[in-house]
Amino acid sequence: MSEPEKKKLKPNDNSAVASSIVSALSSSIAASSTKVNTRNALQKTEDLEQIRKTLLLSLVPSMNDKSDIYNTKQIISLGDKNSNIIREGDLVVFFINHDIMKAEVIKKGHTFDCRFGSFLHENIIGKPFGSKIYSHAEKRPTRRKKEDTTMDNADKKPFVYVLKPTPHLWTLVLKHRTQILYHADISLILTHFKLRPGSVVIEAGTGSGSLSTSISRAIMPNGHLFTFEYHKERYLHAMNEFKNNGLYNITITNGDVCQNGFTPNTTTTPIILSDTLRPKYEPSQILGEDKSGTVDGVFLDLPKPWLCIPNVFRLLRVGGKFCGFSPCIEQIQETANALRQFDFVEIKCVECLVKEYMSNNVEVSTVDHYFKKSDTTTQQTSTTEKRLFSAVPEMKGHTGYLIFATKFQLKE
Template sequence: MSFLGYKSNVEEGDLVIIFLGHDSMLPLTVRQGETTQTRFGALRHSQVIGKQYGSKIETLGGKGFVYVLHPTPELWTVNLPHRTQILYSTDIGVIISQLELKPGSVVVESGTGSGSLSHSLARAVAPSGHLYTFEFHEQRAATAEKEFKDHGLSNLITVQCKDAIQDGFGMTDVADAVFLDLPSPWSALRHAKAALKSAGGRICSFSPCIEQVQKTCLELTAQGFDEVTTLECLLRSYDVRTISLPIPKLGFEAEDLQEKSDKSVRNISDACDDIKESDNGDNSNVEEVAEQNVVKDIHKETGKKRRFNEDKFSKVQSGSNKSCVTMRCTTQGKEMPGHTGYLTFATLFRK
């Protein structure tokens, strides 16, 4: 199987994502003869094998249905078994963009952890790039290596069990970018600098505490890095809802009252001048005549606007209840979910 999307149909032994809902998914390795229980009923693996990814499959007894999705780094991130705290798609997207990764790039990562970021990095540099990932914990390194092999990524990822802070990366003039997720990333910056290519490159450090960020920024400057920038990524979600609003009373004749009052004064003055020019007789009541003419024009214009808006509002709803307007709106949640974590980026320009 592969996380890179080269397959169209499910084969035995593949890892698939069983979609039960936006808040409920299940990673499943398909094996002939096995059955998996879901909240919508039992699902036989034989029903999944041979199906095209994205297919809708009914559970036994017709109690419900599920969708079979191709595993992607994004889906794996929200379904993987946690061995450590992980990075989620919001941060991962910023990291890949800011490190300027592309097919053919070489990336160094420390530490591997649960492999959430590793899957996305591998996809970003595929098919000709490579990811060298370092994990000091022996069991986690072995588990990650097996996982990458099962997911068809072993040709893109090399796992090494090594303490990058103490022992370094053991490579020079290799990487286009380096990512550090370490307790004291400033201690590994000299090794990261050595691993970057002679032409230079980008570096990113993830730290949960601002004190770690401060030490890292100072050491980046001391090591000759430029463009040091720290970001905090917070996800803001909105709910889309359908609401009904009452139609206000059609008192359009009072609309823009002050503006029309100002216009009336100007119009009366202009009308007076016109009457005086056209009438050679008695002009004693010229202001009264001008005012009456202007008021008639305003009433005529207001009537047209009222009839237009009444027609417009009458077409809003075709049902019997025309006292409300149905519309869609977005509402922001009371709390903005987030995490304590900072991404520090910098660039090394070689001379």
């Protein structure tokens, strides 16, 4: 309160002075509170925007290596009704049938060609994922079966479906640099590891990146995957794919873990997409000879996984999970012996086999005439067409053995 205002008040008018002081303090507090609330609101808005960007990248990654995936036109609110719309630069999976799929990045002026026709990318932009796209130039096969599902019965135009690249679909369309794990095994591994956002996992044997992609997407946004690949070419291919696919929570290393352990080296490369979208942990925080109890799970796909068990035991936290994949039962036996030496518990081996069924139209005999009254003693057996399920005779995939174990207590 200013001096002139004080002079206007009577000396004994204490209540008026107190009232003026309280009013001034209230105004000051309100102004300060407004500033704090504004600052908190701005910070909250920035945090929410970052969460939206992170979630969007984990759900609908842009895989165009020639464009900035952080363009605001591509990173949109998940609450937007257009968040499922295909944009230029998005990767889509062209689904022809259960056995023929291909992934391509959508670019104006490009065309997807297959034996059923040509599909312009421009006709796909703006359509929602899951849309049926018709060919603009038909390439019908000379002999077409009646049950060919790639032909629409109404207008006889060839079509394909454009699907969102989920981890499952990515496993089916990725380029094979090695034998890969399919989702029969992958789902079992993720469930056994009890992965959730924030988990820290080590993988040795990156290969084609099938399991790496599923682990990365399962532990987003604040989890981390450290993956090791000893083959230099596969390491470089995997690193580029992880970056193009927006898998920012991966650190990949070119090294032999059987000889050198899970230690970072000059080739250790974190997938950094921006200052805000980058691995949460530095390799020095998790890996290294002086670290212990820093990871939640370790997966090995190696010729001699038992050589890594001492380092696996050291880096796993108590209650952490181990899994190894081997094509031969002798490898599983050696690994199990090494696990017992380090007091691992819940050691078990699983072979995951899958049989797929497809629906087909088949003719079956009916017995309805047996229940109809008739004077004739002989009747012709009638047939009808029904849609039944039958096993697919040939399936893509290979069998192998998964060995699981849990670190229960520290070895004395």
